[in-house]
Amino acid sequence: MALKTMSKIVLALVTVGGLAACGGPNVVPDAYTNPNNPNNIETDPNNTIWSIFRNNTADTTIAVNKYLWTASLEVLSFLPVQSVDPFTGVIVTGYxxxxxxxxxxxxxxxxDDPALDARSLNVALQTRGGRAVSKATARAVEDAILSRxxxxxxxxxRF
Structure with a gap:
C-alpha cells in the first residue's frame, strides 16, 4: 500500500515539475539586450505554449495536378470512391x-506534385484477396491515367 501511495506522489511531483518548466519566461540572449527591458525577458504575448496549435501557415497551399486528378477519377470510375482528399492528393476506392x-x-x-509527369502519379492496386497486382497491370492503369x-x-x- 505504501509503495502505491509513494508512486502516486512521485508521479504527481514529476507532472507538476514538467508543467512548471513549460511556463517560465524566455530569456533573451545577451547579444539582444533591450535597454527598455532590463530583465531580458521576452514579452511577446503570442509566443506561448499554445501558439504551436495555431494555424500559422494560412498562405500555404498544396497543389496537385488537376489533369492527373481528373484522369484518375475518370479511368477508375468503375471503382466506388471511399475517400477523396484533394489537399493531399489521395484517392481511395473500394473493390x-x-x-x-x-x-x-x-x-x-x-x-503528389503539380507537374503533369509520371513521377507525380502513384497508383497501388490490390485484389480482393489483399494481394498486390502484377507490375504490368499497375503500369497499364498508370499509363491509362497519364494518357487521359x-x-x-x-x-x-484549345480554348
Whole structure:
C-alpha cells in the first residue's frame, strides 16, 4: 500500500515539475539586450505554449495536378470512391470489377506534385484477396491515367 501511495506522489511531483518548466519566461540572449527591458525577458504575448496549435501557415497551399486528378477519377470510375482528399492528393476506392473483367480490384492513388509527369502519379492496386497486382497491370492503369491526363490538358489548351 505504501509503495502505491509513494508512486502516486512521485508521479504527481514529476507532472507538476514538467508543467512548471513549460511556463517560465524566455530569456533573451545577451547579444539582444533591450535597454527598455532590463530583465531580458521576452514579452511577446503570442509566443506561448499554445501558439504551436495555431494555424500559422494560412498562405500555404498544396497543389496537385488537376489533369492527373481528373484522369484518375475518370479511368477508375468503375471503382466506388471511399475517400477523396484533394489537399493531399489521395484517392481511395473500394473493390470493383472493371468492365469486361472478372477479378475485383481496389486502388489507392496519390497525386503528389503539380507537374503533369509520371513521377507525380502513384497508383497501388490490390485484389480482393489483399494481394498486390502484377507490375504490368499497375503500369497499364498508370499509363491509362497519364494518357487521359494528357488528353485533358490538350483539350484545355484549345480554348
Amino acid at each position: 470493383g470489377t472493371p468492365p469486361g473483367g472478372g477479378r475485383a480490384y481496389r486502388a489507392t492513388v496519390l497525386v 491526363a494528357r488528353e485533358l490538358r490538350i483539350a484545355d489548351n
